[in-house]
Amino acid sequence: MKPAFSVIFLTTLIGVGQGLFLALYTGEVFSFAGGNQSNPPQMMLVGALLVFVLMVLGVFASTFHLGRPERAWRAATQWRTSWLSREVIVLPAFIVMVALWGGGFLFDNNPILSVLGGLEIRLSFVVGLIAAFFALFLYVCTAMIYVAIKCIQEWASPLTVINYLLLGLASGFTLATALASYFQSLLTVDYAVLSIIFIVAAAGSRFFSLCRNAQIKPKLSAGTALGTRHLQIRQISQGVRRGSFNTSEFFHHASQNFFLWTKFFFLIATFVLPFFLVIFGWIGDSTLILIAAVLIQYMGLLAERWFFFAEANHPQNNYYQG
Amino acid sequence: MSQLALVIDLNVCVGCNACVTSCREWNGPESKGGVSDQKSHHKLPMDTFFNQVQTYEVGTYPKCETVHFPKSCLHCEDPPCVPVCPTGASYKRKEDGIVLVDYEKCIACSYCSWACPYGVREPDPHQKVMTKCTLCVDRIYDKSLLEEQRKPACVLACPSGARLFGDIKDSNSEVSKAIDERGGYQLMPECGTRPANHYLPRRHNKAYVIEESDESL
Numbered sequence: 001m002k003p004a005f006s007v008i009f010l011t012t013l014i015g016v017g018q019g020l021f022l023a024l025y026t027g028e029v030f031s032f033a034g035g036n037q038s039n040p041p042q043m044m045l046v047g048a049l050l051v052f053v054l055m056v057l058g059v060f061a062s063t064f065h066l067g068r069p070e071r072a073w074r075a076a077t078q079w080r081t082s083w084l085s086r087e088v089i090v091l092p093a094f095i096v097m098v099a100l101w102g103g104g105f106l107f108d109n110n111p112i113l114s115v116l117g118g119l120e121i122r123l124s125f126v127v128g129l130i131a132a133f134f135a136l137f138l139y140v141c142t143a144m145i146y147v148a149i150k151c152i153q154e155w156a157s158p159l160t161v162i163n164y165l166l167l168g169l170a171s172g173f174t175l176a177t178a179l180a181s182y183f184q185s186l187l188t189v190d191y192a193v194l195s196i197i198f199i200v201a202a203a204g205s206r207f208f209s210l211c212r213n214a215q216i217k218p219k220l221s222a223g224t225a226l227g228t229r230h231l232q233i234r235q236i237s238q239g240v241r242r243g244s245f246n247t248s249e250f251f252h253h254a255s256q257n258f259f260l261w262t263k264f265f266f267l268i269a270t271f272v273l274p275f276f277l278v279i280f281g282w283i284g285d286s287t288l289i290l291i292a293a294v295l296i297q298y299m300g301l302l303a304e305r306w307f308f309f310a311e312a313n314h315p316q317n318n319y320y321q322g
Numbered sequence: 323m324s325q326l327a328l329v330i331d332l333n334v335c336v337g338c339n340a341c342v343t344s345c346r347e348w349n350g351p352e353s354k355g356g357v358s359d360q361k362s363h364h365k366l367p368m369d370t371f372f373n374q375v376q377t378y379e380v381g382t383y384p385k386c387e388t389v390h391f392p393k394s395c396l397h398c399e400d401p402p403c404v405p406v407c408p409t410g411a412s413y414k415r416k417e418d419g420i421v422l423v424d425y426e427k428c429i430a431c432s433y434c435s436w437a438c439p440y441g442v443r444e445p446d447p448h449q450k451v452m453t454k455c456t457l458c459v460d461r462i463y464d465k466s467l468l469e470e471q472r473k474p475a476c477v478l479a480c481p482s483g484a485r486l487f488g489d490i491k492d493s494n495s496e497v498s499k500a501i502d503e504r505g506g507y508q509l510m511p512e513c514g515t516r517p518a519n520h521y522l523p524r525r526h527n528k529a530y531v532i533e534e535s536d537e538s539l
Contacts, residue, residue, distance in 0.1 A: 001436070067428075068429045068451065075431070081404075082407060082433075083406075084408040084431065149402075152436070220513070224509075224512060225509060226380070228523075230380050232381055235378055235379075242362075242363050248366055316441025
């Protein structure tokens, strides 16, 4: 498939945003559950604002993928069958819940709703819980858009969902570690440890899916595409046009070298470098190193998403043999 | 329940592109509210085709055949482009099984074109909506036309009679008989899309010539 930059930015930006929110909310749950450390309120406020900005930027990027963005609201109607429609519903719902959640910190207004067994249940805890459900479900929706296309074998696997979830969590928790370090939160170490765990888990599942995709035997061939028994097929003409949507949309149009280097780059930049940078930043108590980890990892994620689209082989390519 | 479809005889198709040009003529031009028709020969053309004829050489020389292969929307009975559409613009008509795009609802997100294994959908660069073969739905029910003219433009244009049009659910129809008697098949049946359009395979035609004996002269 041709990697579309609008979709690359959409999926990576909202992935980081959801991950950052889940990291911040984990901090809140941690202090709620009896941990005597918590994030400073300014950090929660800045963090919520950052989540909001990342999500809105993602939505903004996505409009470039549409021919008619002014009708995008219509995309919320087919939630019964379409995962894209479900994403279109859950994404703004998550943004609204994050805005409410962040609003509590902005106006310093977080009333106690009830007391359960000595634990104070505050408004932000309940709002955050709903937002956390939306964040997790949004990962599923985003990934299922690709899993649902059964004829693209590289995507139609539960690994796609696991990758979107773990890559989002890894990048979100790395950003949370940098943020916690900047605000000198007592939870910085916890974030660093969780971030490393998610980076390792994401590296494992992404590597596993690379191995899986390398071993795929195509179910379809030019033979079944044309319905000829003879498998020796050579294309003479692609139609009356010099190019078409078919020749531009379904190939990545990059050289094999670029393709392989992108794979190498994303493995290093998304997993290996951030892994060490988070450890160094944590040990050296350096916000700068952690910010470097965030930026390098995001570059890696862009490359990862490019590769995700580029490696998908669409069966219509059987009609275009070069 | 009926399912209109095309049946294309690869044994007869000569690759003349009359179906392509007649399709462009009926569904265009852009200036009359039809699909885009500019820059056909640029690398990224700004025009839209519902139907294309591709040519393949099957086998190795000298044991090979040239196959001209027209391909347009197959109007699947289980169309993968319909459930993925987030706006409901892509739909399949219950009454005749034609898969259509509602241009008033489409946001051109291209998701349907990814879900289609056959690559028969194209976004129109000027109308900014996804387009595809409509089986000339605006023609086949037009009572102002003579009955024999109420067929898709490509079917009427085909000089070799390679394109048949009809209801594949009606066992007495010309298309059902052609599928039955001449080995009609579907493209990529593995995808589970159950395409309505069928193709009739190439056949080996042999001419048997009996040498006349000298005695008869």
